[in-house]
Amino acid sequence: MSDRTILIEPISAEAFAPFGDLMEATGGPTKIINQGFCGRYHDLAALDILPDEDQGRTGISLFDAKPRDLPYQLDMMERHPLGSQAFIPMSMNGFLVIVAEDEDGKPARPRAFITKAGQAINFKRNVWHGVLTPLYAPGLFAVVDRIGTADNLEEIWFEQPYMVCPAP
Numbered sequence: 788m789s790d791r792t793i794l795i796e797p798i799s800a801e802a803f804a805p806f807g808d809l810m811e812a813t814g815g816p817t818k819i820i821n822q823g824f825c826g827r828y829h830d831l832a833a834l835d836i837l838p839d840e841d842q843g844r845t846g847i848s849l850f851d852a853k854p855r856d857l858p859y860q861l862d863m864m865e866r867h868p869l870g871s872q873a874f875i876p877m878s879m880n881g882f883l884v885i886v887a888e889d890e891d892g893k894p895a896r897p898r899a900f901i902t903k904a905g906q907a908i909n910f911k912r913n914v915w916h917g918v919l920t921p922l923y924a925p926g927l928f929a930v931v932d933r934i935g936t937a938d939n940l941e942e943i944w945f946e947q948p949y950m951v952c953p954a955p
Contacts, residue, residue, distance in 0.1 A: 791947055793861070794954045798884060798900035798908075806886040806916070807871070808832040808909040809902075832909035836870040836933045843869060843935030849877075852919045852926035861885060862948040864894045864915045866941050870933030873909040874919055876902075877927040884908055885917030885951065893943055899951045915943070 796802065800809045808831060816826025836845045864887060876882060881902040887894035894915035901922075902908065909931075910916050919928060933939050 789950070791949050793885075793897055793899045793949050793951045795857075795883065795899045795901050795951060796954070798902050798906065803884075803886075803900060803908065805888065806914045807911045810873070810875070810907040810909060811903075811905055832871070832873055833911075834871050834873070834909070834931065835912040837912070839869065839935070839937050841935040841937045843933045843937060843939070845870075845931065846934035848930045848932070848934075850919055850926075850928045850930050852921050852928065854921045854924050854926050855883070857922065857951070857953055859883065859920065859951040860948045861897060861917060861945070861951050863942055863944045864897065864917055865943070866913050866915045867910075867933065867939045868913045868941060869935070869937060869939040871909055871912045872916075872933075873907065873929075873931040875907040875929040875931070876921070877929060878923075878925050879904040880921065880923040881906065883917070883920040883922055883951065885920065886910070887915040889913070889915060897949060897951075
């Protein structure tokens with residue numbers, strides 16, 4: 788196995804905590820609403836949106852991403868210095884989540900996680916991450932992030948890509 792190979796790990800709240808929030812409906816709802824027909828899992832992610840001269844605000848968009856195949860070639864990572872970003876799948880398929888700690892303004896060695904059906908994630912502000920990477924169609928996601936005109940995207944392209952592979 789090459790030093791440019793990243794093995795996919797199952798995601799957990801503890802393992803993902805340095806990078807953001809794992810959102811899932813587990814452990815029973817916080818409360819029951821709507822005449823007892825709906826369980827509410829309340830306040831599962833810390834949204835962090837910075838306002839500035841463009842009066843940035845939190846918005847909800849829909850992304851329709853094409854599924855990727857494994858092994859996946861990771862050649863770029865990005866981060867958003869002005870706001871967190873949540874990926875909420877609108878299907879019951881897991882998806883690939885790639886993150887890295889910051890090392891002198893660049894991504895350190897990336898880590899890859901796979902979510903399960905019913906899980907969503909929220910990247911903390913300024914966390915290096917891969918692009919939205921569904922593995923199955925449909926790749927429809929609700930995305931909660933910063934809306935504004937200020938530059939909120941930084942990309943780093945790797946001279947040598949990483950290969951993201953399933954664990955044996």
